[in-house]
Amino acid sequence: RKEVEQDPGPFNVPEGATVAFNCTYSNSASQSFFWYRQDCRKEPKLLMSVYSSGNEDGRFTAQLNRASQYISLLIRDSKLSDSATYLCVVRAGGYQKVTFGTGTKLQVIP
Amino acid sequence: DAGVTQSPTHLIKTRGQQVTLRCSPISGHKSVSWYQQVLGQGPQFIFQYYEKEERGRGNFPDRFSARQFPNYSSELNVNALLLGDSALYLCASSLQGMGTEAFFGQGTRLTVV
Numbered sequence: 156r157k158e159v160e161q162d163p164g165p166f167n168v169p170e171g172a173t174v175a176f177n178c179t180y181s182n183s184a185s186q187s188f189f190w191y192r193q194d195c196r197k198e199p200k201l202l203m204s205v206y207s208s209g210n211e212d213g214r215f216t217a218q219l220n221r222a223s224q225y226i227s228l229l230i231r232d233s234k235l236s237d238s239a240t241y242l243c244v245v246r247a248g249g250y251q252k253v254t255f256g257t258g259t260k261l262q263v264i265p
Numbered sequence: 266d267a268g269v270t271q272s273p274t275h276l277i278k279t280r281g282q283q284v285t286l287r288c289s290p291i292s293g294h295k296s297v298s299w300y301q302q303v304l305g306q307g308p309q310f311i312f313q314y315y316e317k318e319e320r321g322r323g324n325f326p327d328r329f330s331a332r333q334f335p336n337y338s339s340e341l342n343v344n345a346l347l348l349g350d351s352a353l354y355l356c357a358s359s360l361q362g363m364g365t366e367a368f369f370g371q372g373t374r375l376t377v378v
Contacts, residue, residue, distance in 0.1 A: 198369035255307035
């Protein structure tokens with residue numbers, strides 16, 4: 156089993172739709188969780204950290220379920236500019252290695 | 266303020282050669298991490314350095330090495346290049362470790378022929 160697993164997609168959704176991505180992780184000692192966004196042939200950029208209580212940033216909502224070991228990202232009212240690959244990132248404590256998922260590709264269509 | 270800068274942006278090397286990639290973190294950031302991203306995959310963690318010491322290492326062979334300098338810039342060295350080393354090499358800078366927000370450079374695209 157991979158340490159961090161994501162559905163690679165692609166997810167093709169119309170503008171204005173709501174879309175959700177899940178990410179599962181295998182290391183129960185994982186402590187920090189993030190969603191990054193990566194545009195084609197560009198570097199990843201931090202979208203949001205994921206907190207135990209869940210957190211929201213505008214149209215984006217992130218949730219963490221430690222019992223089931225997954226995190227989710229919900230995007231509401233999708234925009235064309237949301238088209239990108241969304242990377243789930245998990246870190247164990249201290250200076251332990253950071254593990255990226257393979258990414259989920261989102262394509263928002265007019 | 267300048268972001269994370271990496272050099273060179275593109276590089277072509279021959280199998281068996283050695284390569285050095287460079288990264289300058291954001292001013293004030295003391296941690297630099299290196300990642301390898303193969304097309305269609307997520308970035309794979311190679312090294313993390315904080316305050317000039319190696320703090321974390323991923324599952325990469327000893328052909329990969331790195332160091333961090335007093336000004337917090339960093340170099341990634343890869344010896345005895347293989348075709349499979351062809352990838353985008355990303356450097357990430359953060360105040361401390363990855364528990365804090367990390368910023369990526371644009372990457373160095375290495376092609377081994």
